[in-house]
Amino acid sequence: MPSPEFFQVLPVSDALKLLDAHWQPQPETESIAAADALDRTLAANIHSPEELPAFRKSTVDGYALRAADTFGASQSLPAFLQVNGELKMGEAPRLSVRAGEALLIHTGGMLPGGADAVVMVEYVQVAGANEIEVLRAVAPGENVIQAGEDVAANSLVLPRGKRLRPQDIGGLLAVGIDRIAVLRSPRVGILSCGDELLPPEAELVPGKVRDINAYTLSALAEKHGAQPIRFGIASDNFADYQRRAAAGFAACDILLLSAGSSVSARDYTRDVIKGLGQPGILQHGLATKPGKPTIIALCDNKPVIGLPGNPVSALLVARQLLPSMIARYLGQALELPRMVRARLSQRVASAAGREDWLAVRLEQDADGELLAQPIFGKSNLIFTLVSADGLLRLPLNTGGFDSGSLVDIVLF
């Protein structure tokens, strides 16, 4: 005779804090090419081995000169300078600039010795074969980037834990760092359990369903920068479940157990987790719907999450937990979800004491305003989520939202 499950629920954020208080992630480090490091996390502070730029550069097309030679110059009283040649891009200048002289220089070109400023071509008139008139004064340093102005040698340019963006990769390569140590992405292991489950490629027979949790959870892990590893399907037989969970646990950094639908399978998940290590189960039951019967555990410093077997619940609760755990593992701030503001098409109610997540469809009305239409229906229909554009969160202690409210929709 199955017994109903009773447990003291905790808000998701409190359950995550509880996990964080016990968990000390110890990610491994690997060396990769900086060019391949998009979205990877730096394992150590990076100091610049050199200054950037390595030499004084012009920021404009113009003439390198001594600023003092232009002091007082104007349209009506130009400064005359002798032009001794053109500086070629990509070469150290062989010429230098003396008083009364100038050299033609291009944007990015290296400043010649003697020059301390560049006047833009727009403020110059060519007066003869080797002579220009400078029509306004330039200040020392004008239109020049000093050596080391972008980055000084030995300065900290990127901190440990930084998740690398395109510009960060550019910054690393600019100072000659082409290999870096990054944190190995966490391996998120996924084991599904249930006698009713078949792999998706198998022929369906009456009473069986395809295991999709292993794949939705893999995709979720991948989306958030982790490496998913699928450990297949355990039967509702306790010994089989335990053996597969222990083998998977050893081969990953975070283990997700997608429990079977039957009560015995759900009970087994508790017992399986207890056998994986200390301290074991930290919390059973979250103040969220769907996802209430979720188990949060830490076994020998490795998080283990017992998820409901229902595909909608499993995915919606995993998206509240897994991104935060991956970020914690890598020592990063949690990436903000993409959100839009929309007007709610109808009243939605919520029970106090839990957070509800409701699938919504977004449509633009005639005025271009976004309208959020809740998708009601039985909570375990995966196509509710497939047809949804996003999720509306009903916070812990709201009764719901009125029709016409402006609400934030998490795009998911």
Add this chain to the structure above:
Amino acid sequence: MPSPEFFQVLPVSDALKLLDAHWQPQPETESIAAADALDRTLAANIHSPEELPAFRKSTVDGYALRAADTFGASQSLPAFLQVNGELKMGEAPRLSVRAGEALLIHTGGMLPGGADAVVMVEYVQVAGANEIEVLRAVAPGENVIQAGEDVAANSLVLPRGKRLRPQDIGGLLAVGIDRIAVLRSPRVGILSCGDELLPPEAELVPGKVRDINAYTLSALAEKHGAQPIRFGIASDNFADYQRRAAAGFAACDILLLSAGSSVSARDYTRDVIKGLGQPGILQHGLATKPGKPTIIALCDNKPVIGLPGNPVSALLVARQLLPSMIARYLGQALELPRMVRARLSQRVASAAGREDWLAVRLEQDADGELLAQPIFGKSNLIFTLVSADGLLRLPLNTGGFDSGSLVDIVLF
């Protein structure tokens, strides 16, 4: 003698519309495993080959029965039913339910013949070895998912052009679709030009700088779901530039030319693009800063973008163009950028008639409010972007924002 560049600028959005009006992307299709299809784009509408679920299922743990047998039942006047056994998960029931009978069933279990509803265990008292008391009436269909209730056979489940999310992959696998046709991601070719450029791994010599645009632009393309291909560095020699551009053009779907810094290299970019195909240059000059001298072209139905050589300008203007072009190529809606609201720490001014993008650092103040601090400095320092958390957009016709304004920051 170099001549200043004059052109009629267009707002970025207008330039993109101009491109869209001429461009007819013709992406190729490839077949991949649905399990590997995260963020890929469906090449065709997907109809479900079968109904989901394939059989009537219980949504709870309880007893499968005939609803009519419970009509009128209550705590004080329960309905007595004979229990003929337990239905095993993952098997088609061998037993069926007749009037006055019930079968123990688990969540997700297949409903037996004769039964039309399930009563939850919570509303049942076990009265004897094979007898239960049902303490409340259940309606026909209660706690049951009908066959096909999630998806009807042959219905459209996912449309062409859909970018696949975790739940979409789950939906596909749930109805037995494990291979799908997706659009091949666009190949974004990148050619840098300039005699001053060295590959990042080369030893730096005076006058030379490392080519970082090829890498920042690659990472940007990758971030937005494209396949970057780097074509190396062309010299400022026109024939070399033209030959490399033509070879690269043939091997990609979108070509980015990162022009040399010198005037002749910039002029060459125009001429190189003109030689690649018809109609050629659609627009030279964007009303954006940085990024004004950008060229938008379409050559033989393939976009070619001439970007400034300055790494900051190149990246900031590419991020306004490339994601939109990739989305257009794949027939998708443009993904929303991640944004946060922050309070501006100081007044920022903007010239009318152009859109300015300003790098900002975000900090939380004592009250937890986000403060956006503009990073001023010469526009071509890559570490301005490395040290930035996001970008503030100063729209076309604003004079700027006052200190203390609440502004939207694009996280970048």
